[in-house]
Amino acid sequence: MNYSDAISRGVLGEPAFLLGIIAFIGLVIQRETVERIIQGTIKTILGYILIQIGASAAGVALGNLSLLIQRGFQVIGIIPHNEVVVALAQINYGSYIAWIMLFGMIVHLLIARWSPLKYVFLTGHHILFMASMLAALLAVYPLGKWEIIIIGSGLLAMAMTVGPAITQPFVRKVIKNDEIAVGHFNSFGFVITGIIASCFKEKQGEKRESPFPSFAKLQVLFQDHIISTTLFMFTLFLCASFFVGSEKVTELFFSRPPLVISVIQAIWFAAGVYVILMGVRMLLSEIVPAFQGISEKIVPNGIPALDCPILFPYAPIASIFGFLFSLLGGLVAMGVFVLLPNQYTIIIPGIVSHFFSGGAAGVIAYTIGRRKGLVVGTFIHGFIITFLPYFLIPLLSGLGYVRATFGDSDFAIIGFFAKWILQYIFGL
Incomplete structure (x- = not known):
C-alpha cells in the first residue's frame, strides 16, 4: 500500500479506526x-x-424500497449516491484525494485551535466524499497538481469547519448542550430545515405531544418505538407494493407475495434502526469523555462533530417521519423534473440520503417547530437535497457521464463556491 492509499483508505478513510485512535490518544x-x-x-x-x-441492514430495505419506487414510476434517471461517485473519483484522482484529505484535516485542526470555531470534524467517510468531489471538480481546470491540492484542501477545511458551526444553533436545541456537534455534509439542508421549523415555534405553555398522536398511541401500546417503526415501514412497503402491482413485486422478489415482502423488509429496516441507536449510545458514552483529553492538549474546548445519526435517539419517531416527508419532498422534486420541457436528466430521490439526512432533519424540525415544523421543514428539505444535485452534475464532467451524483446539500454548495473561485478569482 502506498502513501496515498494509506491516507485515503486507511486512517482518514475508515471512521471507526480514526475514532478509535482519537479515543485511545484522549484516554492516554x-x-x-x-x-x-x-x-x-x-x-x-x-x-x-x-x-x-445497522445502516447496512436498514440500507437493504431502503434499497428495495428505492427499486419499488423506480419500477412504480417507470423512471430511469440519476440517483444521488455518494459511494458510487467516490469509487470513480478514486480510480482517476486517488493521489489528489489523499493529499487534499491530509492537508485539509491539518488546516481544519489549525482553524479549530486558533479560532472561535472549535468544531473537530470526525466523520471520516464524509471527509473522503468531499475530497473526492473537490478533486474531480478541480482536475478538469488547467491547474497544476499542487494548485489543485492547495485549493482543494482549503475548501475541504472550510467545509469541515463552517458546516458544524452553522448547524450547531439548531443541534444545541436538540441535545441541550455543546458537548457534541453534527459533522455531516448536509449542513445547508439542516439549517434550512431549522429556519423553516422556527416559523412554527410552539407557543409558551403549549402542551408537548408526539409528532402524530395516532402513531404515538401505538408506541404506548407496545412500549417500544421500534415496534412503531416496524409498523410504519410495513405500511410504506405495502402501499408501494400496491402501487407497483403484485405481478411486478413477485417478479422482483423471487415470486414472494407482497405481504410477506412487506413484513420482512419492515423487520430488516427496524432491526437496522435498533442497532444504529445502540451504536450511537455506545459511541457517545466513550468518545465524548475520551475527546476531552485531546481537547485539552490540541484543541482547547474542542467539540467533536459526529455523523448525523447521533440525533436519532433524541426523537426516534420524529426521525422516521422526517425520513418519510423528506422522501415525499424528493418525489415531488422528481415530478418537477419529469414535467419540465426538454428535460432529459431526472434526479431520482436517493433513499439512503433521505433516511439519514431527512431523519436528522426531522429531529431538528420537531424539536423546534413541533408537528407543523416537522412536516413542512422536512418536506422542503427533501425537495432541496433532490433538486440541488442536478446542478452539480455538470461540475463533475471529469468523471464522464455516470448515473450518480452526490446526494447531500453541501456538496452542491461547495461545488458552486469552488467554481465561483476559479472563474472570478483565478479567471479560469
Missing part, C-alpha cells in the same frame, strides 16, 4: 488505566461499527 493523555484505555478504545470502535451494521 488523561492518564487512564490500561484497562480503561483498552475498554474505551474498543467500545468506541465497536459503537461505530454497530452504526455501520
Whole structure:
C-alpha cells in the first residue's frame, strides 16, 4: 500500500479506526488505566461499527424500497449516491484525494485551535466524499497538481469547519448542550430545515405531544418505538407494493407475495434502526469523555462533530417521519423534473440520503417547530437535497457521464463556491 492509499483508505478513510485512535490518544493523555484505555478504545470502535451494521441492514430495505419506487414510476434517471461517485473519483484522482484529505484535516485542526470555531470534524467517510468531489471538480481546470491540492484542501477545511458551526444553533436545541456537534455534509439542508421549523415555534405553555398522536398511541401500546417503526415501514412497503402491482413485486422478489415482502423488509429496516441507536449510545458514552483529553492538549474546548445519526435517539419517531416527508419532498422534486420541457436528466430521490439526512432533519424540525415544523421543514428539505444535485452534475464532467451524483446539500454548495473561485478569482 502506498502513501496515498494509506491516507485515503486507511486512517482518514475508515471512521471507526480514526475514532478509535482519537479515543485511545484522549484516554492516554488523561492518564487512564490500561484497562480503561483498552475498554474505551474498543467500545468506541465497536459503537461505530454497530452504526455501520445497522445502516447496512436498514440500507437493504431502503434499497428495495428505492427499486419499488423506480419500477412504480417507470423512471430511469440519476440517483444521488455518494459511494458510487467516490469509487470513480478514486480510480482517476486517488493521489489528489489523499493529499487534499491530509492537508485539509491539518488546516481544519489549525482553524479549530486558533479560532472561535472549535468544531473537530470526525466523520471520516464524509471527509473522503468531499475530497473526492473537490478533486474531480478541480482536475478538469488547467491547474497544476499542487494548485489543485492547495485549493482543494482549503475548501475541504472550510467545509469541515463552517458546516458544524452553522448547524450547531439548531443541534444545541436538540441535545441541550455543546458537548457534541453534527459533522455531516448536509449542513445547508439542516439549517434550512431549522429556519423553516422556527416559523412554527410552539407557543409558551403549549402542551408537548408526539409528532402524530395516532402513531404515538401505538408506541404506548407496545412500549417500544421500534415496534412503531416496524409498523410504519410495513405500511410504506405495502402501499408501494400496491402501487407497483403484485405481478411486478413477485417478479422482483423471487415470486414472494407482497405481504410477506412487506413484513420482512419492515423487520430488516427496524432491526437496522435498533442497532444504529445502540451504536450511537455506545459511541457517545466513550468518545465524548475520551475527546476531552485531546481537547485539552490540541484543541482547547474542542467539540467533536459526529455523523448525523447521533440525533436519532433524541426523537426516534420524529426521525422516521422526517425520513418519510423528506422522501415525499424528493418525489415531488422528481415530478418537477419529469414535467419540465426538454428535460432529459431526472434526479431520482436517493433513499439512503433521505433516511439519514431527512431523519436528522426531522429531529431538528420537531424539536423546534413541533408537528407543523416537522412536516413542512422536512418536506422542503427533501425537495432541496433532490433538486440541488442536478446542478452539480455538470461540475463533475471529469468523471464522464455516470448515473450518480452526490446526494447531500453541501456538496452542491461547495461545488458552486469552488467554481465561483476559479472563474472570478483565478479567471479560469
